[in-house]
Amino acid sequence: MVIAITNIGKIVSGNINKPLLDGDTIIIVDGKIASVGNKKLLSRYKVEQTVDAGGSTVIPGLIDSHVHPVLGDYSPRQKTVDYMDSSVHGGVTTMISAGEPHVPGRPKDVAGSKALAILACKAYKNFRPNGLKIHGGALILEKGLKEEDFADLAKEGVWLVGEIGLGSVNTPEEAGPMVKWAKSYGMKVAMHTGGTSIPGSSTVTAEMVMKTEPTVVSHANGGPTAVSPEEIDKLIKNTNLPLEIVQCGNIKIANYIVKKLNEKHQLDRIIIGNDSPSGSGIIPLGILRTIVQIASLNAIPAEIAIAMASGNTAKVYGLNTSMIDVGKEADLVIMDTPMGSIGQNALEAIEAGDIPGVSAVFIDGKLRVNKSRNTPPATRQVEIK
Ligand SMILES: [Zn+2]
Missing domain, CATH: 3.20.20.140 (Metal-dependent hydrolases)
Structure with a gap:
């Protein structure tokens, strides 16, 4: 199964040493991340499902x-x-x-x-x-x-x-x-x-x-x-x-x-x-709340606080997940600033002290949550085609 997540506003890697990645497209092949980059990637794959992130942020699970x-x-x-x-x-x-x-x-x-x-x-x-x-x-x-x-x-x-x-x-x-x-x-x-x-x-x-x-x-x-x-x-x-x-x-x-x-x-x-x-x-929402607490009360960039609950932990426990990188298990979260927040995107919302709106969760490349039943609604919509 080949899935493309397109139209991404920001990509958070989970790697605290390089917490933001360039690009707007992630390709998933058979449950693993195959490529991260720009739209041109699409021509290289036979995409079976397209997830239009509508400008939202993608972070590791x-x-x-x-x-x-x-x-x-x-x-x-x-x-x-x-x-x-x-x-x-x-x-x-x-x-x-x-x-x-x-x-x-x-x-x-x-x-x-x-x-x-x-x-x-x-x-x-x-x-x-x-x-x-x-x-x-x-x-x-x-x-x-x-x-x-x-x-x-x-x-x-x-x-x-x-x-x-x-x-x-x-x-x-x-x-x-x-x-x-x-x-x-x-x-x-x-x-x-x-x-x-x-x-x-x-x-x-x-x-x-x-x-x-x-x-x-x-x-x-x-x-x-x-x-x-x-x-x-x-x-x-x-x-x-x-x-x-x-x-x-x-x-x-x-x-x-x-x-x-x-x-x-x-x-x-x-x-x-x-x-x-x-x-x-x-x-x-405890993990999200702790990320928000750490980022907003200590002026820590949201992408750094997110790495504390993803890549940092994966390294300590030797897990091949929770980092956006080629070969990692495709455990991904699409999120955006919640309606009414002063943040313009999920990261700004976190830094402002708001819980972001989770619009989609993928585990091993499979869509598991389409609009969170717990977070406030995301401002931008995710469309699955
Ligand atoms: Zn204890």
Whole structure:
């Protein structure tokens, strides 16, 4: 299948080092991006479907780097169905599990914890609500896990370790060796940072993160309790770890992280997650809201803030998506300034503090959303021919 998206106003790449691309046309062949450039490209392909963007902006599909799924599109934490499908309407095309702690009656022994990770990993490979790519099955570290357990898990396809601190292993002394084993089998490791979020989890300091050496500092802006500016300074100065900013965290510290990393020209270290379903609820537009918050309150160009929820995260997790470049999976969002905004296009609207209007979402080149049911309406129309 050959699809051409034409008449694009702006193309946001997702690559923070070159966030805007020249051109007005994107060609998709069999679910992957084949070319980016101008109209002349059209003569080179036998186009089967044309999507006239009408001057709208195209960005990469967004990645939510912090989700707590269970199984299916249902959250027992908030007694809510359909939230994953709803997130696709907010421009999210990939979700990464930070652990499945909300499973009712979650087993806390080694065999149970492994079984849950394998089940969620395999089940979400088969279950894609509205095409959404959910990387589930993030192992929760429990006392007693041995190196051979990580080998077993890797063989079954598990490649994520959920936030350290969710399970019984919550000190660097206990977690350190497990993190090394996990990484030696190619796994990516998240670590809960900051205050205690739910009963049973624990407070994690910068010192503990440095000793444990995870892949990602999860919710560096805290859960309900903030990480202090001094702790953030330590993480920025003494590590080169990605710092995750979540919607369901502390807004003031989120802005502090952005300010400090901007001064150091290290905005490539920020990735964006929702941290939902959680006590703060379910926020289908949470990733967009966080992009808007970061861009509008810190004078960061919208295309840079978008890269924090696309290319930055794809690089950290080694995913071949969420960048507009040849060979990448064609996960794309068409958006525009919403009706009534002072912004002239989606990027100006974001910088002005408005949620843009999502007019189309493609996953693997397949149209999944035609006019978002959640965002305000886009000003310019997208026509599919
Ligand atoms: Zn957490």
